[in-house]
Amino acid sequence: MRACLVSLLALLLGACSKPPAADKIPIRMAIGGQTQLIYLAATLAQSLGNYDAEGLAVTFQDFPGGQKALEALLGGSTDVVCGFYDHTVVMAAEGRELREFVAMLRHPGLVLAARDASRIEDLRGKIVGVSAAGSSTQFFLNYLLTAHGVNTSDVSVASIGMSATAVGAMTHAKVEAAVMTDPALEIVREQMPGLKILADTRTAEGTRAVFGVDDYPSAVLYSTAQWVDQHPDEAARLARAIAKTLAWMQAHSASDIRQWMPGAFRTDDAPADLEGLTSLKAMLSEDGSISRESAEAVRKVLAGSLPKIRDANIDLSKT
Helix, strand or coil: CHHHHHHHHHHHHHHHHCCCHHHCEEEEEEECCCCCHHHHHHHHHHHCCHHHHCCEEEEEEECCCHHHHHHHHHHCCCCEEEEECHHHHHHHHCCCCEEEEEECECCCCCEEEECCCCCHHHHCCCEEEECCCCCHHHHHHHHHHHHCCCCHHHCEEEECCCCHHHHHHHHCCCCCEEEECCCHHHHHHHHCCCCEEEEECCCHHHHHHHHCCCCCCCEEEEEEHHHHHHCHHHHHHHHHHHHHHHHHHHHCCHHHHHHHCCHHHCCCCHHHHHHHHHHHHHHECCCCCCCHHHHHHHHHHHHCCCHHHHCCCCCHHHC
């Protein structure tokens, strides 16, 4: 009898100290390529227990690109997207209100790499890989082409994903160039020492060279304005969990971060992982916010290649 009572007391105390999963608020989060390091903070928040601490039960839905994650949101099969801020601006031009509520990066981390081409102008008539049609990687490519006097119609675009499929497309010459991120980029660079880097937004210098600003909003959490308005507490909890994760990443070494990454996210090449994570640390947002100036920079970039953005009267404060 005494043993049974002790066991029952232990169970009750355990239940009081850590609420069961059923008591947590369920959140469905879509990510356009979860293994990309640019989105690592969203996954690491799970590993570090930061969602748990906020009383959230987050489940991830992995998609090959940001456009597919956006479609899941608009279709109602997910609550929140971990993706690029520019989708909120593009949708605003179509009369759909999306709103970001915490930023993870201040540099996009997108890189345009080529097998042989030494200039962006040399991509005319070539096949260039992006994660998926309509994704931020294609917006990035379109902007670079337009800025260098190349019509977007002069380049064929192929959807190659962002991880192993992107590596295979480049190393097997399925595409001449591709918009890539780490860790896939570092893997390709090791297999192709002659790889040409045509544009690199992993640093402040590279971001300024491409976009003309030091900080350029990219990876964020966003949802429909309706969801954010109806779930302000959940949005705040998510924002706090991400902010805690960003602070932890900034305070720890690349080696420490790699140890906390899910095993499936680590490659067999530890040095490549560490190099990518070192670059990522320099890209992290310091406070999770987006300034009006940097939001305007995104609008200007998109307007350069998307007439619907150029012709629309967009209230950026609503994004």
